[in-house]
Amino acid sequence: MAEEADLAGLLAAVASGDRDALKAVYARQSTRLFGIAMAILRDRTAAADALQEAFLKVWRRAGQFDSARGPAEAWLGQVVRNAALDAARARGREVLTDDPALGDGAVAATALDDLTSAEDGVRLRACLGQLDEKPREGILLAFVHGLSHPEVAERMAQPLGTVKSWIRRGLLSLRECLA
Amino acid sequence: MSGASPDDRDLRAGEYVLGTLDARQSAAVELDMDRDPALAEAVAAWTRRLDPLTRLIPQAAPPPDLWARIEAGLPAPAAGRPPVTPPWRLSWLWRGWAIGASLAAAAFAGLAFMPRAEKPAFMTVLVSDRAAPAWIAQADRTGGITLAAVRPAFGDAQPATPDGRVMQLWGLRPGDSSPTSLALLPRTPGRVSIQTPPIRPVPNMLIEISLEPEGGSPTGRPTGPILFYGRLIEAPPN
Numbered sequence A: 001m002a003e004e005a006d007l008a009g010l011l012a013a014v015a016s017g018d019r020d021a022l023k024a025v026y027a028r029q030s031t032r033l034f035g036i037a038m039a040i041l042r043d044r045t046a047a048a049d050a051l052q053e054a055f056l057k058v059w060r061r062a063g064q065f066d067s068a069r070g071p072a073e074a075w076l077g078q079v080v081r082n083a084a085l086d087a088a089r090a091r092g093r094e095v096l097t098d099d100p101a102l103g104d105g106a107v108a109a110t111a112l113d114d115l116t117s118a119e120d121g122v123r124l125r126a127c128l129g130q131l132d133e134k135p136r137e138g139i140l141l142a143f144v145h146g147l148s149h150p151e152v153a154e155r156m157a158q159p160l161g162t163v164k165s166w167i168r169r170g171l172l173s174l175r176e177c178l179a
Numbered sequence B: 001m002s003g004a005s006p007d008d009r010d011l012r013a014g015e016y017v018l019g020t021l022d023a024r025q026s027a028a029v030e031l032d033m034d035r036d037p038a039l040a041e042a043v044a045a046w047t048r049r050l051d052p053l054t055r056l057i058p059q060a061a062p063p064p065d066l067w068a069r070i071e072a073g074l075p076a077p078a079a080g081r082p083p084v085t086p087p088w089r090l091s092w093l094w095r096g097w098a099i100g101a102s103l104a105a106a107a108f109a110g111l112a113f114m115p116r117a118e119k120p121a122f123m124t125v126l127v128s129d130r131a132a133p134a135w136i137a138q139a140d141r142t143g144g145i146t147l148a149a150v151r152p153a154f155g156d157a158q159p160a161t162p163d164g165r166v167m168q169l170w171g172l173r174p175g176d177s178s179p180t181s182l183a184l185l186p187r188t189p190g191r192v193s194i195q196t197p198p199i200r201p202v203p204n205m206l207i208e209i210s211l212e213p214e215g216g217s218p219t220g221r222p223t224g225p226i227l228f229y230g231r232l233i234e235a236p237p238n
Helices: A002-015 A019-041 A044-064 A072-093 A107-119 A119-132 A133-145 A149-156 A160-178 B006-018 B023-035 B036-055 B065-071 B089-114
Strands: B121-130 B133-139 B147-148 B165-172 B180-184 B191-194 B206-213 B226-231
Touching: A002 A019, A002 A044, A002 A072, A019 A044, A019 A072, A019 A133, A019 B065, A044 A072, A044 B065, A072 B023, A072 B036, A119 A133, A119 A160, A119 B036, A133 A149, A133 A160, A133 B006, A133 B036, A133 B147, A149 A160, A160 B036, A160 B226, B006 B023, B006 B036, B023 B036, B023 B121, B121 B206, B180 B191
Parallel strands: none
Antiparallel strands: B121 B133, B121 B226, B133 B147, B147 B191, B165 B180, B165 B206, B206 B226
């Protein structure tokens, strides 16, 4: 994909110290990445801080991006998720589990239709579809909203051990299915 | 996790990418990735596998001034040669350097409350990311470092440690690739003396304080947010 090749090229330029390239990455990706941070932190100020932290990391670590290992979009998404997860851990993630809006939307089964716009999404959707409902919900809550094991357990009103093993089984099934 | 089965390693990587690990477990994965290429590869593979899920997340426009904030935080490009990205030259080093240098002179007025045996060789003011002075750091000729919390009247950044966390003091000499831990700070802000730090203070050494899990950084490098920072300068003659 041209967009992907562009992003990978921009990251290479960022690694050599090109600020304009970082600005171009921001221009292309900031609404997607801010959405990712918002889904985890659910607070604009905290999400903005996390995105700022993430872009400083991109500036420092762009040289670690290796296009042979995966797409630039995925790498950027993970840098932002890690920054948001760190912020959520620092403030204590439990505040979020009471939010009644949490999980409406992204974890609804119909939302998976949004995955069908790209080939890798179609495959992931098919593989998620093969999981039991509970492991699928646990994985989506964790990934999209950044919930920890205990938080997923609390939200799903299930014992921690059960939820951990659902998520592990789910991950193994996904890996097998996507292989 | 030496001796872990491939499935264990892969699940650990999967849970790391998924985000369900706690801060300590997550930091441990990041540390292990440096010495276990198979783990790093597994993390990359899970990032690739799960990334399509980000398309489920609604996009959202960041605050309009965010790019300006990010750009202001980048290190100033060196004039006349292509900019480079040294790993530890973070934006705030430069900002902190400028702020620290200008505050250093002002802070000497406040030094009277610090009893000291001898004139320091080097000093700096550690500031928070809001540029509020919070600590005064001094190094003496024998290599000892003294840290004193600035009185609340001096600024609004009175150091306080959240429960279950500890503030860790680091030093980074010019040319070092990563900072060296100097001490864990006591919970109650006050005065801390480190008689024989593992590295000898030198001019331009960066001093920083990060927030770490109880017991200190599990990785040997700062893992939490940098709360305060400053750069040692030669103490002015008086």
